[in-house]
Structure formats: structure tokens, C-alpha cells
Amino acid sequence: MSTAVKEFVLTYVMENISTLKENERFFGPIDHFNVPWRIGCVRAGGFFSFYVFCDRPKDFGEWAINTGITFELISATGKSFKKTGKDCNYGTSRQFSSWGFSQFVQWETMEKEYAMNDRLVVQAHVVIEKITGIETPKIRHFDESRKILSDVTLIVEDKKFYVSKMILAVQSSYFNSMFYGEFQESKKSEITLVGVNAEDFHYFLELLYLEPTLTNSNVEGVLVLADMYEARNATRLCEEFLIGKSKDSLRNKLAISMKFQLDDLKKHCVESLKSKADIRAVLGSSDGEPKFDSSITNYLLEKTFSLPE
Incomplete structure (x- = not known):
């Protein structure tokens, strides 16, 4: 992934x-x-x-x-x-x-x-x-200082995260199967996760621990992991952030809604388009790579007929 x-x-x-x-x-x-x-x-x-x-x-x-x-x-x-x-x-x-x-x-x-x-x-x-030299401040630590409160260590890009199996299993069906299923990882105290960025994983863990970690900087990286690890509540929290708090452009938000199949976000973006200029800004140029699939592009083009300039 x-x-x-x-x-x-x-x-x-x-x-x-x-x-x-x-x-x-x-x-x-x-x-x-x-x-x-x-x-x-x-x-x-x-x-x-x-x-x-x-x-x-x-x-x-x-x-x-x-x-x-x-x-x-x-x-x-x-x-x-x-x-x-x-x-x-x-x-x-x-x-x-x-x-x-x-x-x-x-x-x-x-x-x-x-x-x-x-x-x-x-x-x-x-x-x-x-x-x-720039990073989003961390809210919660998962380093060795948390070792006494953890029962499993996840290793991502050689960085160790000391976490609770129960908290992750409640939030993620993937981790529930890993920790409490018939997989060999269920008996290990250290598990290496591959194909994951350590920075993104830190913010993903913060969200699983219900910290207000989301920003425009990290929300898409967290969504990638929420999808990868089947964490539906994390996906919902990301969608709510993008609808209610994010100041990102409608073009970026709509692209994210299509990529992760976030229907409420897609509806919010479409309803926020108030003029033909707004739609042109979202669609971009006709000679570039398509940003959206044909269904949403055709819908937006049709909507232009009902909007002012």
C-alpha cells in the first residue's frame, strides 16, 4: 500500500x-x-x-x-x-x-x-x-516511556510503537484479527508492519486513541491507513474533519472523497459549489490529467447550467 x-x-x-x-x-x-x-x-x-x-x-x-x-x-x-x-x-x-x-x-x-x-x-x-525542519506537533507518545502500559510493540520503518492490543482491536478489524485471531502474529510481542510510513502511522494511532490529531497535512495519510487497516471509525472522523473543519480547497476535498468513497464529503463539496467559476476551479483544465471519474465530471458540467457566473 x-x-x-x-x-x-x-x-x-x-x-x-x-x-x-x-x-x-x-x-x-x-x-x-x-x-x-x-x-x-x-x-x-x-x-x-x-x-x-x-x-x-x-x-x-x-x-x-x-x-x-x-x-x-x-x-x-x-x-x-x-x-x-x-x-x-x-x-x-x-x-x-x-x-x-x-x-x-x-x-x-x-x-x-x-x-x-x-x-x-x-x-x-x-x-x-x-x-x-517542519512537522505537525505530536499529541501522544508511543515511545518506550509507554512500554509499561502496552502489550505489543509495532515496528514501522525501524521505529517502535508501544501500544495496546485492545484499543487497536476495537478500532480496527484488521488488528482484531491479527491480535486475537489464528494468525501467528497473535503470539508475538513485536510485529513489523511493512509498506507504511512511520509519520503517517503515528497520526493514525493518535486518531485510534481518539486524539484530535487531524490537520490538512496528515488527513490523507491517515485515510490511507484507515482503509488499509479497516478502521471505519477513523475513516468517519477523517470525513467529519474534512467537512466541518478543514480549510482545504474543494478540488482537493472532492478528489479525496472520490479516492476513498466518502459519500457525505462528496455531497458537501458539490453543494458548496455556488457559481460556474467555482466549478471551473474544481474541474481544472480540459487538457490536463482527469482529476475525477466521468460520472462526477459529467454531473458538475450539467450543474453549470443551473448556476450563475
Whole structure:
């Protein structure tokens, strides 16, 4: 079973394009992987400038994020204009917290070919290749200090997790069978789990212990393990977080709902689409890889006829 890829899409539906003044910035904050990211757009010298900001405080300590970013404008017809940066790096060693294109496209071209009713859909697809010095704080420890309270040790990527068989078995039918079934693991005090990321597994365990661990950073990794280990309550808690607390984009949420068959989340995402621009932002460009299956794509396209611009 593969671990969750650290990637996300920032989406921004810009309003009142014609009123954007020279050197005036439009941007909105959003958080992914425990880092505040945001899109920034500027009108400068006859061009539309397009950036992705990573606003980690300078006094945070040593940190670095290596990314690849695809910057994209999306028209009403699904036509898109893209530029890609392969080494868009951020961190304490860099003077600026942004990466992008000062002359992404001519302003006139943007208005004629990609804006509609004074609105513009912009997206940045960010793939995190390496991240150091930043992690989501741990709520509960599963190290040797918990050994006296545990009756089994799970080993993931050479890291030991001291846990309770009963707590895991109640939450997961997979672990229930492993610990109390006829498998040879039921008699072992140490069990190695393969194909699992230790960081994701830590947050998964926290959720099984009913800790409020979920963030935009870790929820997809936890969902992968909840599916892998047949932990239905963990899946439900992830879905409730994505519906009620997560500030992630509708595009990312809808993709997660399809990947893990989360029907309530899918319904929430569809009902949250209030305009044709919202749907264009979710669907993305027509020349990219399909983000959703044909059934949801066709449904969204049909819904555009009942929505305002």
C-alpha cells in the first residue's frame, strides 16, 4: 500500500479583475502540510504576475521545502495556460518567501482569453519533494516511556510503537484479527508492519486513541491507513474533519472523497459549489490529467447550467 503523496492544489477565483490597480496584490492564505501557503497575483508593467508564497515565520528555526509547482490559468471553456517550475524552493536560507513568474502572461491576453465576467480562475499544483525542519506537533507518545502500559510493540520503518492490543482491536478489524485471531502474529510481542510510513502511522494511532490529531497535512495519510487497516471509525472522523473543519480547497476535498468513497464529503463539496467559476476551479483544465471519474465530471458540467457566473 503506497503512502499519501504530499501534493495539493491552491485555487483562487479572482473577482473584479478590471479594478486591479498597478502593483496591487491579490492573495488569500491557506494551510497545507503545517505550512501557510497562499497564491499571490499582481498587475505589473502590462503583465499578469503569478506567485506562490510560503510564509513560515523567520524566527521558526532552520527549515526547507523543495517543491515543483505548475501555475495555471483556466478559461470558461476549460482551456488553460500553464508554466512549470521544477526547483521552487523555500526556507530560511532564501531571501524571499515566494516563487513564480513576474511576466506569467500579458494582461491583455489574460483578460481576453481567460477571464469571464470580470472573474479569473488561477491554480497552483504544488508537489512537495522534500520537507525538513517542519512537522505537525505530536499529541501522544508511543515511545518506550509507554512500554509499561502496552502489550505489543509495532515496528514501522525501524521505529517502535508501544501500544495496546485492545484499543487497536476495537478500532480496527484488521488488528482484531491479527491480535486475537489464528494468525501467528497473535503470539508475538513485536510485529513489523511493512509498506507504511512511520509519520503517517503515528497520526493514525493518535486518531485510534481518539486524539484530535487531524490537520490538512496528515488527513490523507491517515485515510490511507484507515482503509488499509479497516478502521471505519477513523475513516468517519477523517470525513467529519474534512467537512466541518478543514480549510482545504474543494478540488482537493472532492478528489479525496472520490479516492476513498466518502459519500457525505462528496455531497458537501458539490453543494458548496455556488457559481460556474467555482466549478471551473474544481474541474481544472480540459487538457490536463482527469482529476475525477466521468460520472462526477459529467454531473458538475450539467450543474453549470443551473448556476450563475
